Amino acid sequence: MTQARPLTPPRVPCDLCPLRRREGFRDFTGEELSFVSSFKFGELAADPGATIISEGERHPQLYTVLAGWGFRYKILEDGRRQILNYVLPGDLVGLQGNLMTEMLHSVESLTRMTLCIFERDRLTTLFRHHPSLAYDLTWIASREESMLDEHLLSIGRRTALERAAYLLAFLDHRARVTGAFGEEGPFILPLTQQHVADTLGLSLVHTNKTLRKLSDAGVLRWLDRGSEVLERARLLEIAGWQPTKEGQRPFI
Amino acid sequence: MTQARPLTPPRVPCDLCPLRRREGFRDFTGEELSFVSSFKFGELAADPGATIISEGERHPQLYTVLAGWGFRYKILEDGRRQILNYVLPGDLVGLQGNLMTEMLHSVESLTRMTLCIFERDRLTTLFRHHPSLAYDLTWIASREESMLDEHLLSIGRRTALERAAYLLAFLDHRARVTGAFGEEGPFILPLTQQHVADTLGLSLVHTNKTLRKLSDAGVLRWLDRGSEVLERARLLEIAGWQPTKEGQRPFI
DNA sequence: CGCTTGATTGATGCAAGTCAATTATGGTGG
DNA sequence: CCACCATAATTGACTTGCATCAATCAAGCG
Structure with missing residues (x-):
């Protein structure tokens, strides 16, 4: 189990973010873009099989997946593992589970991944000054929920x-x-x-x-x-x- | 399968909301309270076994449970049913699944329930002018996710x-x-x-x-x-x- | 008092788990 | 270049947890 390592300095400025080009993702206004740029703290690269987040730890950061595949999971004491969902480019990692306390699940990479790092502390500013982004956050959480609902239906029935x-x-x-x-x-x-x-x-x-x-x-x-x-x-x-x-x- | 019916007029003003008294729930500031009061659209009463929300329909309303028990579920075409989670007093109903499109799950009451009705349209105002409440919404969504994570682990493993x-x-x-x-x-x-x-x-x-x-x-x-x-x-x-x-x- | 809904129980069958090998496949160091 | 290893996929034999089928029992109710 490799560790993820911070990428210093290779740091794509947000207005050149490769995700922004893709269809399927909404455009930002100039104002949003400049805030997100300042919100961005750095980048993280992870080799396949690296642990990005581990259950029980406090993570002062949030991540957005820029490239690669990963998955969220939980394990029981005796090692039985349940994969909860997969994370793909554009997904926010670390929002699931409580907003500010210890992580309640782990995240591991499947392929090589790059992630964008944000500081959790600055969420307050986001909520205070950028309602449209705050709305997006809720939207994203709500979308994750609907995926989990589907998974539950699937596993259960x-x-x-x-x-x-x-x-x-x-x-x-x-x-x-x-x-x-x-x-x-x-x-x-x-x-x-x-x-x-x-x-x-x-x-x-x-x-x-x-x-x-x-x-x-x-x-x-x-x-x-x-x-x-x-x-x-x-x-x-x-x-x-x-x-x-x-x-x-x-x-x- | 009974239907839920709107309660006219019995409408508890938010500052007298019984939930507000209970330990375990945070207090509102005066400003928050007055906004939520204006956000509140009415109340709904449901007998046991009543359908509050049904999958596939559009619901211009959100609900907060004031009293009683209910559950969210999905069904497959042939009738196999999966209960996704339970809703209890203080829970927000209708946030799960997409924020503005058709509901992706149904909600039914277990006991007699009363619910507080909010209009979805006014969410924009909430996000724009009440960042602390917007934060709460995200927090609530995030908490629901962590419950679903637990359920998945449970059913799966x-x-x-x-x-x-x-x-x-x-x-x-x-x-x-x-x-x-x-x-x-x-x-x-x-x-x-x-x-x-x-x-x-x-x-x-x-x-x-x-x-x-x-x-x-x-x-x-x-x-x-x-x-x-x-x-x-x-x-x-x-x-x-x-x-x-x-x-x-x-x-x- | 018959009806309906929910709980209970036994008999039987199958889907999925466990155990135990075997077969790719790719990477690595000699 | 080739043994050697680790990881992943595959397969067969056997066992078991859970499903299905089919009754029966209990309690609330018009």
């Missing part, structure tokens, strides 16, 4: 096959709309089967057999440490799920 | 017995700190076993057998449509969970 189909469809969809795959692909979800198992609440062996069924049906292809969705429509049908189409979304 | 113990300990704890039991009790969680089953992602029969084990062990007592926790400590031990103690919490 879907069969193993449906769950697996849902997860891959969900991630594939999120990656496409955020541009996490890059321009031209490859469109590969960077997970191991262990991650899938820990997300679905299944054992590794059973996850393997379930994914095999999906592969055999030609709906997806499983690669060394990742998977590629081949037939989006059938995956959605198996899952019994439809992504809700969002317009432009905010990010901080 | 705990055994049936652990899950049941966790749920009852969780609800008992929340009811105590919010004063939902009333002053003197009785300290009874107003659930049927079907609700427990739909929360834990288990079948009704297996839920019954699991609860029986807890009853036989003397940890709780199951009544006609509800349960009473007898041995809090052992329940927590079985669940492998500890409630995080909160100080005063905000509410709108």
